[in-house]
Amino acid sequence: MTDLAARLAEIPGDLDQGLLPGYVFNDPQIHRLELDRLFTKAWCFVGHESEIPANGDYMVRNIGEDPFIVVRDDDGAVRVLLDACRHRGTRLCRADAGNTTNFRCPYHGWTYNTKGDLVGAPAINTAYKGLDKSQWGLIPAAQVETVHGLIFASLDPKAAPLDDYLGGMRWYLDLMFGLADGGMEVVGEPNRFVLDADWKIGADNFSGDDYHTVFLHKSMWDVGAITIPPVANMQGYHVHAAPGHSVTFSIADDEDDGGPQFWGYDPEITAAFRQGDLTAEQFAIARRSRICVGTVFPNLSFLMAPLTEDPAHAPTGLLSLRQWQPAGPGRMEIWNWVLAWKGTPEALRERAYQASIGTFGPAGLFEQDDTEPWQSITRMSGSAYGRAVGMKLNYQMGHQGAGIGSVREVTDFPGPGTVLAPRYEEGVQINFYRRWAHYLNGDA
Structure with a gap:
């Protein structure tokens, strides 16, 4: 067994303890293996x-x-x-x-x-x-x-059908995209920008790193880019929807709590929402949702939230798709799409587009917060001393086996997957890395 194979074989055991080796974000051998074993299969x-x-x-x-x-x-x-x-x-x-x-x-x-x-x-x-x-x-x-309307491709003729691959994540995609006749469409062209950070860090973050919003993004509440109070925002659910796929909801305990409903979309838009093919439970979750973020393994993420780039404008509901494209070891190209419901009035489409680009575009308010830590993580992942001492990173928040944190498993949630509350929990990210390790160990 080669040194790399031996190191990769140890990762599932580390994940069982809520740990991840630091080197995984900046290793040319791992990058090559991801291209050969993951992106050719998933x-x-x-x-x-x-x-x-x-x-x-x-x-x-x-x-x-x-x-x-x-x-x-x-x-x-x-x-x-x-x-x-x-x-x-x-x-x-x-x-x-x-x-x-x-x-x-x-x-x-x-x-x-x-x-x-x-x-x-x-x-x-x-x-x-x-x-x-x-x-x-x-x-x-x-x-x-x-x-x-989301186009997926697999380069593996033996890969399971897409519905099987998505598993329980399909239920949540239906919940988000199935609310109105005609579905959604892309507004404008996707923005693209290159970052000296590993692609997995973006996918990890959008799997459900809600914890960083309390500190890193505090200024976003201070300037009014988002109006849901930070602590209230942490209320909701983390869902391990299926292996590799995770979603996180900031959701009101009571749909009449006075906060945003349907992710803060304008009433002119939500008036067209109907249960349709959704279950009553799916529709109720959508109605109560304030923010929804998630990752479809390996590198597609989504964000549904009421945001604004300018306090002169009230936050508006929007959906952004993000893809974390590998662009060499320790480097990625971020693609960002803005979607709107078909039939959305032009003024509301433009407002959502400006809010999305101004918060999560190349120079967006949130983007500037996130990208510096992501680049720093990648640089330190290549640290000679970190490798020498076997530095491992802590993903133990809410790790029930280790007795860390205060989350509880929710057994009466209507959707599939393992569901935990509140959102102080990092198992959604462990869920991502388990699937990643599965592919890299040649088990796809």
């Missing part, structure tokens, strides 16, 4: 259907660090194709998004249709007489599925 988010509404619309997205063309083909089906010409492997797309009838390689001119089929090449009947073009199309992702 279901990864690649975009929203509303970003490619017309036939021929395409966008370039990454799975791990590999570029893929996500395109709506001439028949209206969504395809996910490796952005590599089959002749020499040249990237085909020189734009991040657009509309086209074909993809042409800039090197030798091999040309593919929107289904990924090879349809031509210069002098093909002379230079490649006898070539079976059907064998030389673009390489597709092994599986592609959508849920509520």
Whole structure:
């Protein structure tokens, strides 16, 4: 057993004690293994259907660090194709998004249709007489599925279907995205920015690190970016929805407590909310929810909350999707989408967009708070002395086996998963790392 394999084999035991080795956030070997064993196996988010509404619309997205063309083909089906010409492997797309009838390689001119089929090449009947073009199309992702307009792809033909992969997390996605006819759509284009921090730290934080909001984000309450009092905000639930997938709710004990309902969305929007296909329990949780944050393993997170970037404007309900894309050891690219319910008046869409970008965009109020600790964690993860002494990080808040904290398991919660209250608890993050270790140990 190699040194790396031995170290990885110890991590599940560390997690049982609420511990995580510090080196996991800045190790080139681990980064390579994540690309080879995790991102080639898991279901990864690649975009929203509303970003490619017309036939021929395409966008370039990454799975791990590999570029893929996500395109709506001439028949209206969504395809996910490796952005590599089959002749020499040249990237085909020189734009991040657009509309086209074909993809042409800039090197030798091999040309593919929107289904990924090879349809031509210069002098093909002379230079490649006898070539079976059907064998030389673009390489597709092994599986592609959508849920509520969210497009997921897996590169593993043996991966379980997306619904099985999501498990109990599907119940919570239904709760958030199933409130209105027509669903949601992306507003504008996703912002992107690069950070010298490991991608797992973002996924970890959004799995349910509510504890940091009490201290790191205190100034956000001081300036009125959010109005729910910090201690009240900690009331609610942590949900280990399924292996790797977690969600956290700040939720009122009483829906008539005077605080925000339906994540603070404007009454003009919530008037269209209806139970529909949701259960009565799902609809009741949505009504009582003030903030909802979560991570769909491995690297898609979401935030539903009433926020404002300017105290001159009252906080407004919004939904932001975030993806933590690996961009080398100890480095990530953050993608941030803003979504609105279809039919939302333009003024409310614009207000939600400005509030989202002003709080969680590249220069957002919350973003500036978060990114410095995340970069610091990554730098210290590479510490020679930390590695020498085997530094381990503490994830023991609410660890019932160790008797630390004051959370309790909630047995009458209507949704699936292990549910704990209040939100002083780090098991949601342990849940993420257990699934991560599962993949890296080759157990996918």
